[in-house]
Amino acid sequence: MWMGVVAAPAWADQVSGLYETQVLVSDQSTEARADSINRAFEEVLIKLSGDANVLHTLQGEPLPPASHFTQYYAYQQYDSQYQAWWLDADTVGQYTVLDVGFDRQMVNQALRDRGVGLWGQNRPGTLVWLALEDEGERDIISSRDEMADMLRQHAERRGLPLLLPLMDLEDTSQVNVSDIWGQFAEVTRAASQRYASDAILTAAIYAGHRGVWHARWSLYQGRQVTNWENSSDHLIDIVAAGIDTAADNLAAHYTLAQQNLTAQPAQIVISDIRQAKDYAAVTAYLSTLSPLSALKLVQVTPDALRFEAMLQGDENTLNQAVSIDDLLVTTRNDTVSDSIFSFIDDDEDDEEEGDDDMSTMTLADQSFVIHYRWSPS
16 A cells, blocks of 8 residues: 655645735726736736746746636725725725636636646645834734734735734733744744644834834744745835745745655546536546546446546645635545446456556555545536
């Protein structure tokens, strides 16, 4: 039996809204709307790939215009008292944003066709310990502070699930602002255990000479630590840049973890095949999933398909990949129809004949068999 030597990372939080965003608009003219949809599309591509430079890494043919992928758009008006991330510091009165949504399957396919990996919906919950020095006072930003909304809005723009500490009695008894300011990693890790996050992000932000803001950031992923600094004239910009760098690093870490996983042979069973077109659609879809290679359809029954493939990683790796599109639903073995069990058992004859390298696997051992139900929208 194959045993994995590199474990896939735990991605605890499922992120929604990956295919939609909001952008600030100057007016509701056709020209302004087209420009806003283009900006929204770029934001969605960055959110999906986890790469701020995704538009510069596309391979093959150029992408069609953003309007080709647009599913809906709608205008919304807000008051400047609602401090959204896109507002300039001097914005007053009402402002207008454009809500834009894009077609999930069309965008996914376009990115895959151009060699772009998709981060998926399950992403690392990241706990932020941010120490802010303002007018000589240093404090740790808690989940109830106004600045917490700024952090969450930026993280949402990148599709990054963010947590902030409660700074209740339990937190304050374990960590203080000097620990964050001094980047004392072990103290911060210990205080973070109650939140069970997948990653920890710390920052020390202060206003320096002539009011320029400076920040020192540290991102902890397991025992791996990434440090960087940035500066800006505006606090909101320095926070945005820090969240962007953290998101880029987390997405790159996920991609590298996937690449380092050992490949193993797998049996993939797809049930609820109702029509002839499902047969072709399932085969084409599985061929687009990056964890799978050497895909081969080996058996067909009236309502199911069985494939053999090499899977880079394990069942969690494949579940992460299929979660992006929502076309396959994981099923327990006891929910699969008798016809599927019967055609899996038929493979015992193939093993005796020895006419298939993959047939040497013991299909009764469910570590090699992954079950899904076909569920197109």
